[in-house]
Amino acid sequence: MSLRLNGVLRPQAYAPIFKAHRRLHIPDFLTKSSARALHQTVSETDGWIRSIHLAPGQDVDITMNELAEMSPDERVALEHSLIDSSTDTVKYIFDAVRVTPNIEAGRDVTPAMRAIHDFVNGEGFLRFMRQLTGDDRIAFADTMATRYLPGHFATAHADDLPGQHRLYAYVLNLTPEWLVDWGGVLVFPDEEGHVAEGYTPRFNALNVFAVPQAHAVSVVSRLARAPRLSVTGWVHAE
Secondary structure: OOOOEOOOOOHHHHHHHHHHHOEEEEOOOEOHHHHHHHHHHHHHOOOOEEEEEEEOOEEEEEEHHHHHHOOHHHHHHHHHHHHHOOOOOOOEEEEEEOHHHHHHOOOOOOHHHHHHHHHHOOHHHHHHHHHHHOOOOEEEEOOEEEEEOOOOEEEEEOOOOOOOOEEEEEEEEOOOOOOHHHOOOEEEEOOOOOEEEEEOOOOOOEEEEEOOOOEEEOOOOOOOOOOEEEEEEEEEEO
């Protein structure tokens, strides 16, 4: 799989908007053929894990096979643990294929998934990010595929982890059709708790925002007719 940026993109023209708001929604990021190929790759991939964060130090990764073997009571107990926690820290539940960590750990990665990792670490993508942000510290990126199904969400968090040197987060949306009624909106709260801005996961749109910055993914509704698919990750300094 070969991925190519849309040739009409003008990152230096977008730069003043990004500088002013520290975030940006960029439609039609890849060529049409690249976006279709990437959507097919992510939608057909195996190896999903159910990634759950209950509270600090309470992270759960469950394979799809392990999930299928759970009893109905065990599933209900797991779901209740997400909403019954007394803490107000970040919580999330979604499916993921952690491409870059798998590569770094020497695990088997399909050629198509490796192509995604190579793309976000290629000079084309990194140059685009440097021109958009005006930040020459950008050195490399990591990536994972994500799948949000009905009931999945991520509460507000800022993405800043000590020692990770994260500069910017990116989300490349891959669901061909999505309605705002279905939830799954990338939202940015203001200091008073209102939604300052929200990005519906439009197909082939890249969302970029500076780290740290509070954001959340609203709960995907049972109305959703398809999974909310994306390729997401962070751009790092050395």
